[in-house]
Amino acid sequence: MHPLRRLFGYARPYRGDAWLATLYSVLNKIFDVLPEMLIGVAVDIVVNRRDSFMAKLGIADPLQQLVWLTGITIVVWLLESLFEYLYAVKWRRLAQDLQHELRQAAYGHVQALPPDFVTDARSGRLMAVMNEDVHQVERFLNTGANDLVQVFVSSLLVGGVFFVLTADLAALAFLPIPLILVGAFWFQKKLAPRYAAAREAAATVSNRLNNNLAGMATIQAYTAETFETEHVRRASDGYRARNADAIRFAAAITPVIRLAVLVGFVATLLYGGWKTLNGDLGVGTYSALVYLTQRLLWPLTRLADMTDLYQRAMASVNRVMDLLEAPLPPQPTGILPAPVRGAVDFEHVVVAYDDRHVLHGVSLQVPAGETHALVGGTGGGKTSLLKLLLGFVRPAGGRVRVDGTDVADIAPRELRRHIGYVAQDPFLTDGSIADNIAYGDSAPDAARIEAAARAAQAHGFIAALPAGYASEVGERGSRLSGGQRQRIAIARALYRDPAILVLDEATSAVDNETEAAIQTALREAARDRTTLVVAHRLSTVRHADAIHVMDAGRIVESGTHDALLARDGAYAALWRLQTGQAG
Known part of the structure; x- marks a missing residue:
């Protein structure tokens, strides 16, 4: 089962909060995209004056058009700020609540397992799951979930505006997106096993440090400091090597996406400018489309960070869920007859x-x-x-x-x-x-x-x-x-x-x-x-x-x-x- 589905299945009681946080993210993105369109309207007012888009709405005087536009801009910015505050609070509170619930559930589950389970699983590994892995899930919910929602919504909104204003220019602007998405998913597929290996290596380091801290008196008594330092170094080198392997792939995502973004932006700049010079596209519309192209494509450069955070989080989700799904021994409900003699x-x-x-x-x-x-x-x-x-x-x-x-x-x-x-x-x-x-x-x-x-x-x-x-x-x-x-x-x-x-x-x-x-x-x-x-x-x-x-x-x-x-x-x-x- 996909780790995201495992997490959603576990977080069923929090689904209402997740949907509300998603709604706030969507509304914030709607009001975040509008200022670029308002810039186009402003250019349209200055260039076309009484023939502008706002004049067709019944506001003939250009100065009054600008006053109205200013008022609309203020409202849009206030609403954008309000929903940014609301989604930040909601996502972060959800992240805190869920990480608390996951850690408590994981620890409670370990307590219900036989003591030998802790020995077999290694206490350092269990500590890594209940601390670092749970924290990784919290980080994803703090920022990554909102970023994914907003990139998706932004693409839909800007794409819709493009197709309404000029379908052929929209096709050029959207041309890099399939390449970006295919590349991102390819990188995801390559990153997943690398991050899983990195998490296991991190658990090995944690286990070694935990073991050595508990036995520090013995280490010093046997003058084994150099010996154990070498053990820690090898474990840390293993983690560093596996993390570096993942970083090499993660670091390549942004440059590749930036090149694809450049193709879409240049296409809008040249083809849209040519249409404007020929009178097929208004100056205000062209201005709005240039800004919107950046709004459409530039957030995709964050796919690198989002993919990196997502894959780390999914590797951690699997480890936490594997622990939570470790089978419990039979849980009988009988009692001893009173008084208990102790035979x-x-x-x-x-x-x-x-x-x-x-x-x-x-x-x-x-x-x-x-x-x-x-x-x-x-x-x-x-x-x-x-x-x-x-x-x-x-x-x-x-x-x-x-x-x-x-x-x-x-x-x-x-x-x-x-x-x-x-x-x-x-x-x-x-x-x-x-x-x-x-x-x-x-x-x-x-x-x-x-x-x-x-x-x-x-x-x-x-x-x-x-x-x-x-x-x-x-x-x-x-x-x-x-x-x-x-x-x-x-x-x-x-x-x-x-x-x-x-x-x-x-x-x-x-x-x-x-x-x-x-x-x-x-x-x-x-x-x-x-x-x-x-x-x-x-x-x-x-x-x-x-x-x-x-x-x-x-x-x-x-x-x-x-x-x-x-x-x-x-x-x-x-x-x-x-x-x-x-x-």
Whole structure:
């Protein structure tokens, strides 16, 4: 489907505004063309006096004719200015409204997609779509749409006047237009893939910069500044080369169009002058036609800028629409039966990514109120089980139930509001500590915030900060240590008082002393709620009700810490590797 049709289809609620803006543009162009005709009338009055065109309308005195013409000119200019103001306001407001709507819709759509979509699509590319591409659409609506409307209307109006006054001269004046249009469409066809490639290259630059800014500490620690500067240079060179390829074509449009315009203008000048000298055409009419030839043909020189802007915008429209049309996962509407106990049951679940199986028929029951741990080497499938529970991925086979209800039938928001989730690399929003603990709560409770912080062993360091709970955490929590960020994330999970607590390496970034304190707090927090823990440090889960060892997408051992050590299997080998002890 053509990108313009895709945009019009999406912008259906704004069609009334678009039509009104178009009307203002048309009326402005009508009153913009009239002054050239009034110049011809003025010349006609001065040359023919009582035999002028206005004399035939009943105004015999030449001076009165000029007075009337002056009044008409003032009215025409005022109306032209009025409609220029109206179309500028309407088009720009439409551009602002639509870019706001597109950006909000694109971001909202991304939020409704699984988290893995952002990773697969590259966050830098998504940022380029939601910022640069949306802005490109706004630029087109700000100026390009009005230019296209006015060039079309101007051609119709001036062409109509030409054919009324002298058809043979009109034919000469219009002779270059087919060549101009064919050339413009040919350039458009050549420009479209070049601008699409340029937009992709711009997204690559954005992704590289975004990635490097996030990892600046690592870049500097490894003295990799020159290495990464070269990466950025290559990405920027790629964008520059693709943009230059498009610019070479875009820059050629104007000179070609100017040559075609010259042909039409010279034809009017010579042939119209010859007819006037022979008395076949009035002096006033000839003057008007010379001015109107410029009015007809000269705006076509802007086809270069219009084509350039149009093609950039259409490439951006396709990228934005492709994002908006990315298929959403099923959106069930079911709810969990109250009260939510938090019993979790994985029944023969299978998960595959690109035909690569990461879970092979795993079955696991976590009774309500118990703490179960998932341990094992990297790539064993532990995090995939958590993603299944959170509804981030759908099983290729089997089912996941919470309190006997299939997760596939539960609305994602309904499911997740009963789960407290702590990731290995916790996300903190750029706000205060209190904002982050009560994250997502429109009416935060200060007492609950402090209670959650105490439970997560975070109150001590928070109270020591100059602004306490009002202290800003910085972008992604940059003003806090890794352990402090982890404890804020744990406090955030506890603030929700969830029925199910999901901890994905929640103590990986804390020291031994802090870990011990957190473990004490978590044992209290886990009381009367289901807790599912992924851990590499086995010391953090030795008191769990059950520990499940995963390897290559399967559960190979299950039991308590003591029972697994007594079995002397995979868990016992991991324990000896980490502690050097037998039990």
